[in-house]
Amino acid sequence: MAVQLRRPILVGGIALSFGLWLLDTMHQSVAEWGEVGLLGAIALGSGVWLFQKRGSSSVELSVISSPLDRATVEGAIAQAEVAISRLETEVEKSENSTSLRQQVYQLTSQLDRQELQLLVTGGKGVGKSCLVNVLNTNGLSEQFPTVSVQETTALFPGDRTQEMIPNSDLILFVITSDLTDSEFQLLQHLKAQNQRLLLIFNKQDQYLPPERVLVLQQLRHRLAQLFPPEDIIAIAASPTPLKVRQHQSDGSIQEWLEAQTPDVTALTQRLQPILTEDAQQLIWGTTLRSAISLKAEAKTALNQARRDRALPLIEQYQWITAATAFANPVPALDLLATAAISSQLVIELAEIYQQKFSLSQAQSAAKTLGSLMVKLGLVELSTQTIGGILKSNAFTYIAGGAVQGVSAAYLTRLAGLSLIEYFQDQEISEPTAADNPLNLDRLKEKLQTVFQQNQRTAFLQGFVQQAVKRLRLNSASV
Incomplete structure (x- = not known):
C-alpha cells in the first residue's frame, strides 16, 4: 500500500554527513568479587x-x-x-x-x-x-x-x-x-x-x-x-x-x-x-x-504505551529512507532526503512523548544525531557489516544502492530508537515547547547502547533480509 506523505519537511532538509571510523569507545573494567565470610x-x-x-x-x-x-x-x-x-x-x-x-x-x-x-x-x-x-x-x-x-x-x-x-x-x-x-x-x-x-x-x-x-x-x-x-x-x-x-x-x-x-x-x-x-x-x-x-510505575506504563505507538512510526520512516537512498543515485541528494525524513521523524516522536519540537529544533536534532553517528563511526561500521551480510548470504544486489539503502534504513532505526530511549528519561509534565537543547552526552550514551543492542548477528541478518525484500518490491513497482 502506498504511503500518503503529508509532511512538509520532506520537501527539503539539512544534509547529514556520515563516514568516519569509531572515535569513542567505552572502556570499563570492574573487578568482580564473590561473597566471602571472614571471621577475623x-x-x-x-x-x-x-x-x-x-x-x-x-x-x-x-x-x-x-x-x-x-x-x-x-x-x-x-x-x-x-x-x-x-x-x-x-x-x-x-x-x-x-x-x-x-x-x-x-x-x-x-x-x-x-x-x-x-x-x-x-x-x-x-x-x-x-x-x-x-x-x-x-x-x-x-x-x-x-x-x-x-x-x-x-x-x-x-x-x-x-x-x-x-x-x-x-x-x-x-x-x-x-x-x-x-x-x-x-x-x-x-x-x-x-x-x-x-x-x-x-x-x-x-x-x-x-x-x-x-x-x-x-x-x-x-x-x-x-x-x-x-x-x-x-x-x-x-x-x-x-x-x-x-x-x-x-x-x-x-x-x-x-x-x-x-x-x-x-x-x-x-x-x-x-x-x-x-x-x-x-x-x-x-x-x-x-x-x-508510584510515579516510576506510572511512567513505565506510559513509556510502554508511547513506545508501542512510536515503533511503527520508526519502521515506516526506515523503509521510506531505504527506498530514497536506494533509488537516488546522487549521494548528496540521498543525504538531503534522509535528513528531511529524519527531521520529520524527530517531530513526530517528540509529539508522542509530549515534547514539542519546532522545525528548526527538529533539524538541529537530526543533524546532531548524524554528527554523533559520524564521530562514533556507526555509519562506516554498519555499512561494512551490512555489506558483508549481503555478500556472505549471496543476496542479489538489485542495484549499486542496495548497501546504501539497507544501511540508511538501519541508521534511521538507530536514530529513532535512540530518541525513544532519550525521551523516556525526560520528566513527565504538561506538553511544552522544547526550549532546551538536547543533552548531547545523554543522547550519545543512548545511541551507543541502542547500537550495541542492535548489533546481534541474528537481528542484522533478519533486518537485511526484510530490507532487501522491500527494496525488490519497490524496484518491481517502479
Whole structure:
C-alpha cells in the first residue's frame, strides 16, 4: 500500500554527513568479587575497605541525610499524580492507572499516620527471628505500642527487600561477620533511596572481647560514608549457652549448659530516640519513597504505551529512507532526503512523548544525531557489516544502492530508537515547547547502547533480509 506523505519537511532538509571510523569507545573494567565470610576482625576491615573503594566512585552519600519537610513529600505526591493523569489521558482503560490512582489517594493520609513499621533483614542465619523475638519480649511493643516489627526472608538469593522498602520506616540490617559485596551494594542502594537504616552486628559473643571492639571500630570507620557511628551497633540476640562445670563432694564433675541473657541494650537505647524524636521523619521518608515508586510505575506504563505507538512510526520512516537512498543515485541528494525524513521523524516522536519540537529544533536534532553517528563511526561500521551480510548470504544486489539503502534504513532505526530511549528519561509534565537543547552526552550514551543492542548477528541478518525484500518490491513497482 502506498504511503500518503503529508509532511512538509520532506520537501527539503539539512544534509547529514556520515563516514568516519569509531572515535569513542567505552572502556570499563570492574573487578568482580564473590561473597566471602571472614571471621577475623582484620579481614573484616580490609573487606569493607575494598567494597567501599569500589562503590565510592558511583555513590556519594553524606553521613546524615538532610531532614525532610512536609512540602517536599507533598510535592512528590503531586508529581506522581501528574504522571498518573498523563497515563489516564494517553491510555484508555488502563488497568494500571486505576490501581495507581487509588494508591496515590492514600498517600496524603499516610503523612499523618502514627504507626511505624520496623523491618529486620539480612542474610541466611544471621539471627533475624531471634532479634525480632527479643525486641518483642523486651518491652519494645509496650514502650512503643504503635511500632510493629517484622522480618524478611533470607537475602541473597531471593531478595525481597525491594518489595518491602516502601512500607518500612526503619530497617535493621543484620550481619554476623564481614560484609559481602552483595550486602554492601544493597546497603548503598537502600541509602540512596533515603531509607533509614541501622547496621546490626549480631553474634558478637562468638568473638573474643578484644576482637569485638576491633570489629565494631573497623565497621564504623570503613562505613563512615554510609552510617554515623551510633547507627552501627553490636549485639548478641541469642548468645551461645555457657558450659558450666561443678565439682561435687564425692569427686565427680557435673556439667551443663547455662543459657545467657540476650545483649541488645545498645540497640534498644539507640531505638528509643529514633522512634520518639524521628518518628515523623521516618513516616515522611516512607511516604516519599512510595510516591516516587508510584510515579516510576506510572511512567513505565506510559513509556510502554508511547513506545508501542512510536515503533511503527520508526519502521515506516526506515523503509521510506531505504527506498530514497536506494533509488537516488546522487549521494548528496540521498543525504538531503534522509535528513528531511529524519527531521520529520524527530517531530513526530517528540509529539508522542509530549515534547514539542519546532522545525528548526527538529533539524538541529537530526543533524546532531548524524554528527554523533559520524564521530562514533556507526555509519562506516554498519555499512561494512551490512555489506558483508549481503555478500556472505549471496543476496542479489538489485542495484549499486542496495548497501546504501539497507544501511540508511538501519541508521534511521538507530536514530529513532535512540530518541525513544532519550525521551523516556525526560520528566513527565504538561506538553511544552522544547526550549532546551538536547543533552548531547545523554543522547550519545543512548545511541551507543541502542547500537550495541542492535548489533546481534541474528537481528542484522533478519533486518537485511526484510530490507532487501522491500527494496525488490519497490524496484518491481517502479
